[in-house]
Every structure is written in C-alpha cells, then in structure tokens.
Amino acid sequence: MNEKIEDITDDTRKPYSAAVNTGQYIKKTGLTGKYDNVRRFWEDEVTRLCIRPFLKKIVDRKAQRLERLRILDVGCGGGDGYDLLMGITAKDVGIYEYAVDLINPEQLGFYRGIDINPDLIEQAREQHSLNSKVVFECGDCFDSSFTNSKPFDVYFTSYGTISHFTADQTAALISDIAEHSENDAILIIDWLGRYSYEWQDLWSADRKEQFMDYRISYIYPPDERDKADIQSFPLRLTCREGATSIIKEARRLSGVDIKVKKYFDRSIFVGRHIDTAEYNRNCTPxxxxxxxxxxxxxxxxxxxxxxxxxxxxxxxxxxxxxxxxxxxxxxxxxxxxxxxxxxxxxxxxxxxxxxxxxxxxxxxxxxxxxxxxxxxxxxxxxxxxxxxxxxxxxxxxxxxxxxxxxxxxxxxxxxxxxxxxxx
Ligand SMILES: C[S@@+](CC[C@H](N)C(=O)[O-])C[C@H]1O[C@@H](n2cnc3c(N)ncnc32)[C@H](O)[C@@H]1O
Structure with a gap:
C-alpha cells in the first residue's frame, strides 16, 4: 500500500520537480533581480523610445526595397538585446489602438549575437532555440569574424558592453564596423556614464581615460553584501566628449563618415548602484x-x-x-x-x-x-x-x-x- 502511494507520489512529484528545475517556477517579483521593474519599464523602455526614430527610418527603407533587416548584437550576453529590439513599438498608441511592433518577425532577416562568455551564449541559445533566424556564437568581437559575413543594417550593443574596452579598442571596433557596413547602417553604442551620481566619489576633472572597479554587488541583499565574496572588474566610464573623440578616431582609421545622431543618458537616479551607495555614501535607495x-x-x-x-x-x-x-x-x-x-x-x-x-x-x-x-x-x-x-x-x-x-x-x-x- 505504502509502496503504491510512494509510486504515485513519485509520478506526481517528478513533472513538478522538472518544472521547478527549469527556473520557471521561481516566484517572480519586480522588486529585485536582473529583470526588476526599473529594468523592464524604465531602462528597456527609455532605450526603446530613444532609438526608435533611427530604427524606424531603417526599417521603412528596407521595406521599400523589399529587403529584410539584419542585426548584429556585439557582446550579446544572454540574448536580451533581441527582446529589447523586437519589443519596440511602431509609434505611441492612443487608448483605442493596439500597439504594433516596429520590426515584425517576417521583416527580420537575421539576428546574430556574439559574446565571449560561453555560459551566456548557452543561455541565449536556450532562450531562442525555436527561432532559426537568430544565431548566437561564442567568440571575441575583436576577432572580427562578423566581417566575413554580409553587412548588417543595425550594429547593436547594450547595457555597458562597450565599457569593457579601452578607447583605442573601441575606435578600432567601430572602424571595423564602419568598413564592413553599407551606407545608412546604424550603430548603437552603450557605455557606463562617467558622471553618474551613483559614483560621484569617482568623478574626476582629469580628462584622461577612466575605468572603475565595478562590483555586481547589487544582486545581494544589503545585509549580505559585506560578507559576500564579490569580485570587481574594470569598466570604462564615458562622457559625451570622450565618446565623440572615439568616433573621430574611428572615422580617421576607417576613412568612413560616422555621424553622431544622438546621445542619451539612462538611469540618472535609478541606476543599480544608487541602492548600494558603494561609490557615493550620500545615495539613498x-x-x-x-x-x-x-x-x-x-x-x-x-x-x-x-x-x-x-x-x-x-x-x-x-x-x-x-x-x-x-x-x-x-x-x-x-x-x-x-x-x-x-x-x-x-x-x-x-x-x-x-x-x-x-x-x-x-x-x-x-x-x-x-x-x-x-x-x-x-x-x-x-x-x-x-x-x-x-x-x-x-x-x-x-x-x-x-x-x-x-x-x-x-x-x-x-x-x-x-x-x-x-x-
Ligand atoms: C554588461 S554585459 C551586457 C550583456 C548584454 N548586452 C545585455 O544587455 O544583457 C557585457 C557583455 O560583453 C561581453 N564581452 C566582453 N568582452 C567581449 C569581447 N571581447 N567580445 C565579445 N563579448 C564580450 C561579456 O561577456 C558580457 O556578456
């Protein structure tokens, strides 16, 4: 009798345990974590709204030419850039309208993500395994393997990826992209801001290139932060002037005209480190x-x-x-x-x-x-x-x-x- 109950219990338990192990059963909250409410409704949305007009121009032009869009995501991590771009709406909608995506799935020809971290590439592949137009490959973007393929219309980076690189490396990468692309392609470059209030202690009047020791400490609850063994890594801090001089150097290296269309600041008072106060003790959460x-x-x-x-x-x-x-x-x-x-x-x-x-x-x-x-x-x-x-x-x-x-x-x-x- 007991054995039978155990069997039944086991049969009942296994499917649920399998579901739990996928991570899908974790209680979702928007209060903490990588995909907290600020990330989804503020940071992703600000990025979408700011790049929309430039992307729209290219989407419309491709449609007129009966061509499909090709996107390269450099330092794609777990593949979140795909959802960010595909979640851009075509326009602000009134209350009686439906929101329409700017890039509809048929219009997308190819999405290629490159990242140096195999674990993140694995995660990206799992997330997008059913979409054959989306390819993630593990590699160093400086190996320039992307230059062997057809040009892309959008060269995309997100959430600080380009802060991993020095000014010289970034200028060389942008120069490679400029040479590889065709006329009117767009390039979206994402750095850490040099003068964020979160790291006011690091502000420097010196115009030299500056890196911070970045700690992903915010993933720990406040009382565990001090005890946790958190490694730091260097990330470049960039302001408009620094970014513009990188573009100037990329123009010189490639001989291609690269026009600055827009700079925008994201998360002025809601960046991740405003809550840790690690780089400015005056910050409140x-x-x-x-x-x-x-x-x-x-x-x-x-x-x-x-x-x-x-x-x-x-x-x-x-x-x-x-x-x-x-x-x-x-x-x-x-x-x-x-x-x-x-x-x-x-x-x-x-x-x-x-x-x-x-x-x-x-x-x-x-x-x-x-x-x-x-x-x-x-x-x-x-x-x-x-x-x-x-x-x-x-x-x-x-x-x-x-x-x-x-x-x-x-x-x-x-x-x-x-x-x-x-x-
Ligand atoms: C801050 S994360 C951003 C990840 C992703 N774009 C996102 O929005 O979630 C920076 C990413 O750049 C990748 N990366 C750093 N150096 C790289 C390189 N030389 N080539 C390719 N990827 C690189 C890292 O592995 C990491 O996934």
Whole structure:
C-alpha cells in the first residue's frame, strides 16, 4: 500500500520537480533581480523610445526595397538585446489602438549575437532555440569574424558592453564596423556614464581615460553584501566628449563618415548602484523606491523618493545640472503627495485646477498636470487605485523628466550613442 502511494507520489512529484528545475517556477517579483521593474519599464523602455526614430527610418527603407533587416548584437550576453529590439513599438498608441511592433518577425532577416562568455551564449541559445533566424556564437568581437559575413543594417550593443574596452579598442571596433557596413547602417553604442551620481566619489576633472572597479554587488541583499565574496572588474566610464573623440578616431582609421545622431543618458537616479551607495555614501535607495511604485498591489512611502542631492566641490556645471534635475524630481513627488492628500478620496471633481506651474520647465509642468489629472479622476474607484494606477503613473512621470530634462552628457548610469554610417 505504502509502496503504491510512494509510486504515485513519485509520478506526481517528478513533472513538478522538472518544472521547478527549469527556473520557471521561481516566484517572480519586480522588486529585485536582473529583470526588476526599473529594468523592464524604465531602462528597456527609455532605450526603446530613444532609438526608435533611427530604427524606424531603417526599417521603412528596407521595406521599400523589399529587403529584410539584419542585426548584429556585439557582446550579446544572454540574448536580451533581441527582446529589447523586437519589443519596440511602431509609434505611441492612443487608448483605442493596439500597439504594433516596429520590426515584425517576417521583416527580420537575421539576428546574430556574439559574446565571449560561453555560459551566456548557452543561455541565449536556450532562450531562442525555436527561432532559426537568430544565431548566437561564442567568440571575441575583436576577432572580427562578423566581417566575413554580409553587412548588417543595425550594429547593436547594450547595457555597458562597450565599457569593457579601452578607447583605442573601441575606435578600432567601430572602424571595423564602419568598413564592413553599407551606407545608412546604424550603430548603437552603450557605455557606463562617467558622471553618474551613483559614483560621484569617482568623478574626476582629469580628462584622461577612466575605468572603475565595478562590483555586481547589487544582486545581494544589503545585509549580505559585506560578507559576500564579490569580485570587481574594470569598466570604462564615458562622457559625451570622450565618446565623440572615439568616433573621430574611428572615422580617421576607417576613412568612413560616422555621424553622431544622438546621445542619451539612462538611469540618472535609478541606476543599480544608487541602492548600494558603494561609490557615493550620500545615495539613498531610489531604485528600490521606483521598483515599488511599479509593483502591483504595493503602496510606496512616497517620501522615500525624495533626493537630497549633495554637490561635489569643483564640478560647477554638473552640480548645476543635478541641482536642477533633483529639484524637478522632488517637486513632482511633493505635488503628488499633496494631490493625494487633497483629492485622494474625492469622487466628484475631475476638472483640473488652473495652470499655476508656468515657471516650471515644460516637462515638469506636464508631468505635474498629469499626476493631478490621474489622482482627481481615480479617487473613489474600486480597488487599490493608489498602488495600481497612481504610483505606476508617477514612475512614468519621473521617467519622462529623465528623458526630457537630460543633456546626454554621461550623467546617468548608462550613456548611449546612436551613430549613422555614411558612405
Ligand atoms: C554588461 S554585459 C551586457 C550583456 C548584454 N548586452 C545585455 O544587455 O544583457 C557585457 C557583455 O560583453 C561581453 N564581452 C566582453 N568582452 C567581449 C569581447 N571581447 N567580445 C565579445 N563579448 C564580450 C561579456 O561577456 C558580457 O556578456
């Protein structure tokens, strides 16, 4: 009898255990981990929105020529770049429309990822094993094996990959790409920003090439960080000026015109190390707070979003930028707290008050008005509209401030450059 039960139990247990071992049964949370809410709804989205116009141009041109798109992802890691690019929508959609992907699967001709790490390549292959147009290979991008294949339309890098390389190596790589590509190809280069507030201790007025000892300590809970054996590795810190001089050198090496189309800063106050305060003890865990804003059914103490920017002597321009940016950020948070107190339980008023914010920068004015509208119109709705409507909206409003008040000078965790090859 017992044996039978054991058999049955075993038969029942095995399929579930197999499912657990795939990792798919891990309780998902957006509060921590590689794919936390900030990564998915802020960082991936900011990248998508900023590169969309350049990608759209190339997608439209390929469609007109009845050709399909070829993408090379350099330092592709576990293959996340594929999902990032394929998740770009064709345009901002109204509330009655469906979102359409910019690159539809038939339009993609070939996606090739190269990474030097075999474990990550294995992971990328597992993720995309059913898609025969997607190929991941293990190799050093400096071996330039990609130059033996047909040119690509998009040469893509993401999340700091190019910070592994020196300025000379990067210029040589971009020069190889420029020679390999055809006219109008685009190149997306992703570095760590040199003047992120997270690592204010490392800011240097010296214009020399600078690397930081980067620690992926944020994957550990705060109380385990000190005890964990965390190795560091060098990553290059880059600002607009440094990036532009690399491009200039790549132009010289290749003899090809490489046009700078855009620089953008990503994660000015929500980079991974804002929470560890390892490279600036004045940082408070703002990423944790924004993750909480974006988490369903969870209310956030909005006071934890307030930034107390501590200037660093000798960096007048940077202090001016961060002072202004943190003031706008805090003003939006404080207005939201006030609106909640004023209109949070109001089921009647839906009309917005008069425009009293005309001294604010335009993006802040719009963001404050949006929060007022949302709070006035959701007061009294059933369910937890504070956690599920108002707080996510505040995260998007803060994201809007980052996108529209930034300079693209290397003041965020990431600095992304978009370049066009002209032949
Ligand atoms: C910060 S990770 C980014 C990974 C990926 N792009 C993403 O968005 O998740 C940097 C990646 O660059 C890869 N890498 C570093 N040096 C490389 C090289 N010489 N050739 C190819 N890949 C390299 C690393 O193995 C790592 O996967």
């Amino acid at each position: 703002l990423r944790e707070a924004v993750n909480s804003l974006l988490e369903p059914n969870l209310r956030t103490d909005l006071n934890t979003l307030i930034v107390d920017y501590v200037p660093r002597e000798g960096f007048r321009e940077l202090n001016r930028f961060f002072d202004k940016f943190s003031s706008s950020w805090n003003t939006l948070v404080n207005h939201t707290i006030d609106f909640l107190a004023k209109f949070g339980n109001d089921t009647k008023s839906t009309e917005c008050g008069s425009d009293i914010y005309h001294f604010y920068p335009e993006p802040l004015r719009q963001a404050v008005q949006t929060m007022e509208k949302v709070i006035r119109s959701t007061g009294g709705l059933p369910g937890d509209s504070r956690a599920n409507i108002i707080e996510p909206q505040l995260a998007y409003a803060l994201r809007k401030l980052e996108m529209e008040l930034q300079t693209g000078d290397g003041v965020g965790h990431g600095l992304v450059g978009v370049f066009e090859i002209k032949k």
